Amino acid sequence: MSREPSVEIAGPLGRPPRTRRAATLRALAALAPLVAEAATRSVDVIVSALVLLLCSPFLALVGLSARLRGRSALRRERVLGRFQKPFHLLGFSGAGPLCGLPMFWNVLVGDMALVGPRPLALEERDAVPVAAMERFSVRPGLTSTYRLGAGVGIYSGEEFESDREYYYEESLKSDLGVLARSVANRALSGSSTAGTAVGRFQIFGVEIANLSMEEAVDWIVERARASRTSRLAFVNPDCLNLAYRNPEYRGALRDCDLVLPDGIGVHLACRMLGTRLLANTNGTDLFPLLCERAALETVPLYFLGAREGIAQGAAEAMQKRYPGLPIVGTQHGYFPEAEEAAVVDAVADAEPKVVLVAFGAPRQDTWIADRIDRLPAGVAMGVGGLFDYYSGRIERAPRWVREVGMEWAWRVLQEPGRLWRRYLVGNPLFLWRVWMQTLGRGPGACNV
Numbered sequence: 001m002s003r004e005p006s007v008e009i010a011g012p013l014g015r016p017p018r019t020r021r022a023a024t025l026r027a028l029a030a031l032a033p034l035v036a037e038a039a040t041r042s043v044d045v046i047v048s049a050l051v052l053l054l055c056s057p058f059l060a061l062v063g064l065s066a067r068l069r070g071r072s073a074l075r076r077e078r079v080l081g082r083f084q085k086p087f088h089l090l091g092f093s094g095a096g097p098l099c100g101l102p103m104f105w106n107v108l109v110g111d112m113a114l115v116g117p118r119p120l121a122l123e124e125r126d127a128v129p130v131a132a133m134e135r136f137s138v139r140p141g142l143t144s145t146y147r148l149g150a151g152v153g154i155y156s157g158e159e160f161e162s163d164r165e166y167y168y169e170e171s172l173k174s175d176l177g178v179l180a181r182s183v184a185n186r187a188l189s190g191s192s193t194a195g196t197a198v199g200r201f202q203i204f205g206v207e208i209a210n211l212s213m214e215e216a217v218d219w220i221v222e223r224a225r226a227s228r229t230s231r232l233a234f235v236n237p238d239c240l241n242l243a244y245r246n247p248e249y250r251g252a253l254r255d256c257d258l259v260l261p262d263g264i265g266v267h268l269a270c271r272m273l274g275t276r277l278l279a280n281t282n283g284t285d286l287f288p289l290l291c292e293r294a295a296l297e298t299v300p301l302y303f304l305g306a307r308e309g310i311a312q313g314a315a316e317a318m319q320k321r322y323p324g325l326p327i328v329g330t331q332h333g334y335f336p337e338a339e340e341a342a343v344v345d346a347v348a349d350a351e352p353k354v355v356l357v358a359f360g361a362p363r364q365d366t367w368i369a370d371r372i373d374r375l376p377a378g379v380a381m382g383v384g385g386l387f388d389y390y391s392g393r394i395e396r397a398p399r400w401v402r403e404v405g406m407e408w409a410w411r412v413l414q415e416p417g418r419l420w421r422r423y424l425v426g427n428p429l430f431l432w433r434v435w436m437q438t439l440g441r442g443p444g445a446c447n448v
């Protein structure tokens with residue numbers, strides 16, 4: 001072990017002796033976290049003061065109208081702050097996109113930070129594991145990486161586990177990144193708390209289930225054990241546009257046991273319908289969770305579709321990630337019609353409990369519908385291009401692009417020739433049709 005020399009060694013002319021320099025460096029290093037905290041706090045104060053100042057006419061108006069109606073505009077919830085000190089979290093009554101505006105006051109006075117762990121309700125204190133008690137050493141925040149990701153269906157483990165970044169790796173730069181992505185996400189997809197979370201809602205006559213990601217995976221695993229074959233489909237705006245004008249596909253979706261919403265477009269549609277979407281239960285984000293459960297509970301899977309070698313590549317990648325994952329067969333999706341019966345027989349002979357069919361919409365869902373009697377008992381689900389991602393053939397959008405709800409734009413940039421019409425024309429068309437539905441026009445023109 002090295003020890004500090006006890007005798008000071010003179011440095012070159014005009015420079016302090018080495019021990020003094022080392023001591024200065026150590027003192028500066030000890031000050032660094034304090035400086036970082038002061039910088040973060042300064043940004044919190046400046047941003048919250050600016051927001052409150054800019055919104056002051058609106059805030060005054062809300063206050064005045066509440067006073068005229070003899071009610072309080074503010075709702076206060078007692079929550080746990082830094083060092084477990086309780087404080088009143090402010091908000092406007094209701095669930096509009098601006099109902100969280102008064103929280104900037106909490107930031108200004110130091111109860112909260114812009115970015116940090118979620119403020120916990122008093123009764124949640126006992127649920128915090130001992131290993132995560134350090135979350136109380138920092139101010140709770142208006143937003144966090146976990147909440148941002150969970151809001152758009154990107155799961156990154158347990159909430160308390162991911163909060164660690166705020167007490168171990170907190171940095172102003174990453175905070176500003178989270179803040180910018182939260183603002184972009186809010187601007188593009190609106191409040192995640194606005195509207196009522198109904199169990200099911202309809203778009204163009206297709207009934208879509210509003211489940212959390214965990215509930216969706218539970219449903220698949222439960223149905224995998226049943227003695228009949230259940231059908232599951234994921235629908236994005238492109239699928240719903242196809243269903244709008246293709247009665248056969250619409251029928252196939254209507255006959256599914258479960259239809260789940262995929263992507264930011266359906267999220268926006270839900271806002272127009274006054275429904276709060278619990279999660280973006282898209283197939284691509286659900287897939288690893290399903291594989292994890294299938295490995296744990298030995299649920300055999302079959303991967304059918306995509307180009308030659310891709311389903312196999314995805315199977316190998318997932319088995320590496322989840323050792324013991326039972327994948328009982330793979331088959332590419334470009335077989336000639338003459339081999340059709342043999343492919344279905346091969347799937348049945350492998351006795352999977354969940355068959356993932358990746359032929360793209362609408363073919364994958366009508367294909368399942370037409371062969372439901374010949375497919376093995378369990379679950380048959382259309383999954384789009386997800387084997388391309390998990391085999392590594394196509395690179396998925398970076399996390400920050402998904403967090404701001406722009407994965408579709410990433411896909412257009414990857415394959416502009418094939419996809420520009422689907423997204424650049426299809427997305428606005430979809431929203432227009434949803435709007436028409438709210439006015440009582442078009443197929444399935446009713447809300448819930």
Ligand code: UDP
Pocket residue numbers: 305306307332333334358359360361383384385386387388
């Ligand atoms: N595909 C297939 N057979 C076909 C046509 C398509 O296996 O005859 C595959 C294709 O290789 C891709 C998937 O179907 O892996 C669907 O791709 P797409 O990007 O259209 O699906 P999305 O994810 O957009 O629903």
